[in-house]
Amino acid sequence: MELNFKQELVGCFGFPVAENPTQAMIEPAFEALGLDWRYLTLEVKAEDLERAVEGARAFAFQGFNCTIPHKIEVIKYLDGLGESAELMGAVNCVVLCEGRLIGENTDGKGFVAALSQIEDPKGKTMVLFGAGGAARAISVEMAVAGVKKIVVVNRGEQRGRDLVDLLTGKVQQVLEHDLEVDWVKWEGDYSLPEQTNIVVNATSIGLYPDVAASLDIDMDTLLPSMVVADVIPNPPETCLVRGARQRGCRVIDGLEMLVAQGVIGIQFWTGESPDANIMRSALEKVFAGED
Numbered sequence: 001m002e003l004n005f006k007q008e009l010v011g012c013f014g015f016p017v018a019e020n021p022t023q024a025m026i027e028p029a030f031e032a033l034g035l036d037w038r039y040l041t042l043e044v045k046a047e048d049l050e051r052a053v054e055g056a057r058a059f060a061f062q063g064f065n066c067t068i069p070h071k072i073e074v075i076k077y078l079d080g081l082g083e084s085a086e087l088m089g090a091v092n093c094v095v096l097c098e099g100r101l102i103g104e105n106t107d108g109k110g111f112v113a114a115l116s117q118i119e120d121p122k123g124k125t126m127v128l129f130g131a132g133g134a135a136r137a138i139s140v141e142m143a144v145a146g147v148k149k150i151v152v153v154n155r156g157e158q159r160g161r162d163l164v165d166l167l168t169g170k171v172q173q174v175l176e177h178d179l180e181v182d183w184v185k186w187e188g189d190y191s192l193p194e195q196t197n198i199v200v201n202a203t204s205i206g207l208y209p210d211v212a213a214s215l216d217i218d219m220d221t222l223l224p225s226m227v228v229a230d231v232i233p234n235p236p237e238t239c240l241v242r243g244a245r246q247r248g249c250r251v252i253d254g255l256e257m258l259v260a261q262g263v264i265g266i267q268f269w270t271g272e273s274p275d276a277n278i279m280r281s282a283l284e285k286v287f288a289g290e291d
């Protein structure tokens with residue numbers, strides 16, 4: 001009988017990384033696909049990143065995710081970038097392609113995949129809270145998906161303006177439509193303009209353990225016609241998600257985005273399409289404290 005005790009390896013490099021739940025959704029997906037693959041959660045400090053990437057090459061990893069603080073720094077150790085990662089200047093998913101490590105960005109693609117199940121982004125107006133890595137990824141992919149107008153609302157001025165410059169410069173150059181971009185400095189309660197179609201929290205407000213933190217917005221300006229999305233995966237029901245549901249909005253929680261980007265990562269690594277429902281319920285169990 002032919003025996004094989006060698007698994008294919010992928011994983012996540014980050015620091016801190018112990019609370020990253022990705023393994024909990026990826027490994028059940030591999031199992032359901034009949035793949036003997038392992039997803040390792042690996043603590044990699046900033047100063048060890050180069051050696052960690054060399055290690056991944058030596059161990060023939062099929063790829064790996066990158067999280068804080070490696071999304072930008074990792075680029076200099078890779079052999080090439082996919083189109084989105086090149087536009088955003090950030091990588092969250094590295095893929096082994098014909099012996100080369102290629103950096104991709106699945107955060108925004110995952111968001112668009114989750115959103116597209118309930119709303120076509122084409123021609124829509126999106127109000128985006130935040131201007132960090134997640135906001136960058138979401139706004140670039142939403143622009144590529146055809147959104148007409150993006151209002152960037154951010155507390156810090158420099159990051160907000162940098163994102164506006166990216167969207168009106170490098171991103172506009174690859175679009176076939178005119179993208180309108182507005183910038184609002186976030187001070188006090190923000191009222192959503194009536195014509196808003198999509199509202200996105202891409203800040204870290206509401207992330208465990210600050211679960212009672214809520215966005216400074218006038219919740220009464222949320223209308224049932226709006227789609228409201230929150231990137232926070234833990235807990236999935238943030239104050240924003242709860243308030244939006246109470247007002248009759250259609251809602252996408254942070255687990256939807258996490259699962260959707262995980263699906264794309266598995267497709268990149270294995271060429272196979274995993275079952276998103278298995279991944280979502282594995283995460284729900286983890287956050288309900290069942291595992």
Ligand SMILES: NC(=O)c1ccc[n+]([C@@H]2O[C@H](COP(=O)([O-])OP(=O)(O)OC[C@H]3O[C@@H](n4cnc5c(N)ncnc54)[C@H](OP(=O)(O)O)[C@@H]3O)[C@@H](O)[C@H]2O)c1
Nearest residue numbers: 130131132133134135155156159203204207231254257258
């Ligand atoms: N669900 C998913 O698949 C997924 C994927 C990626 C990220 N995420 C989540 O997205 C969140 C943001 O990640 P990131 O990588 O974008 O982080 P980041 O680059 O550090 O950006 C954080 C953003 O949040 C804003 N912010 C933080 N605290 C704030 C406060 N009290 N008031 C107003 N603004 C505040 C920051 O504004 P300033 O510029 O003013 O500092 C900045 O715009 C994290 O919680 C992460 O877990 C989820």
